[in-house]
Amino acid sequence: MEFKRWKNLGEIVPDYIEEFCNLYNEREEVLKEIEEFAKETKTPILLPSSAALLRLLVGIEKPKRILEIGTGIGYSTLNMFFASPKSKIVTVDSNRKRMEVAKSFFEKVGAPVKTVLSDGIEFLRELICREETFDFIFVDSVKSEYPFFNFKLQAVLSPEGVAVFDNVLFRGYVAGRRYDKRYERSINLLKFFFESIKDYPNSEKFLIPVGDGLLILKFCV
Ligand SMILES: C[S@@+](CC[C@H](N)C(=O)[O-])C[C@H]1O[C@@H](n2cnc3c(N)ncnc32)[C@H](O)[C@@H]1O
Numbered sequence: 544m545e546f547k548r549w550k551n552l553g554e555i556v557p558d559y560i561e562e563f564c565n566l567y568n569e570r571e572e573v574l575k576e577i578e579e580f581a582k583e584t585k586t587p588i589l590l591p592s593s594a595a596l597l598r599l600l601v602g603i604e605k606p607k608r609i610l611e612i613g614t615g616i617g618y619s620t621l622n623m624f625f626a627s628p629k630s631k632i633v634t635v636d637s638n639r640k641r642m643e644v645a646k647s648f649f650e651k652v653g654a655p656v657k658t659v660l661s662d663g664i665e666f667l668r669e670l671i672c673r674e675e676t677f678d679f680i681f682v683d684s685v686k687s688e689y690p691f692f693n694f695k696l697q698a699v700l701s702p703e704g705v706a707v708f709d710n711v712l713f714r715g716y717v718a719g720r721r722y723d724k725r726y727e728r729s730i731n732l733l734k735f736f737f738e739s740i741k742d743y744p745n746s747e748k749f750l751i752p753v754g755d756g757l758l759i760l761k762f763c764v
Pocket of ligand 1 (some may be wrong): 587588589612613614615616617618619620635636637638639644661662663664683684685
């Protein structure tokens, strides 16, 4: 199936490569349905190359507990669910409309995903108070909020956990591509985010130019 996305979402991997990947990456019918819905309604979802890598990672790690910040319409959530159906998945988004769409897709395939309608940072605060931890955390929300998520995430990530952040290369602007002044704030905050994780102890960092850029943080004790 041809994968056509609207312009300017991610420009690191050219469209024709993303489209080619999507022809070869096997996935369930419901995921193709979400892709169609996203295209028709211009709703952002993970790009094919990022979805494939996320799925591979979750499939290998088989985390017991997964936290997702930025459910959107549930595309990334279901990719993780299919990769590791036994994982307990909690996903949070502040957009009621999108969450309703996501829930309808979860129900369609009987995925027992726990959905939380909340601001991600507020929810992280709650998790910290409840001393809940997760083995795998996927963050796909507003890029300029990444530094703030990051500080709180550490408290809910288990000692050998993995955290994955999407859109970290922001169309390549973070890496030096010329950008419009209106993006400056987001770009500076993303740069601050990179600086803040650079010297984390007990962790390996992998910055991978798939989709719009994925950052993978793998902790070890
Ligand atoms: C790019 S979309 C997520 C796409 C989704 N991961 C997928 O692949 O289907 C980003 C989502 O983050 C949500 N979001 C942005 N800031 C947030 C915040 N502070 N707390 C919770 N959700 C947030 C938006 O409502 C939006 O649905």
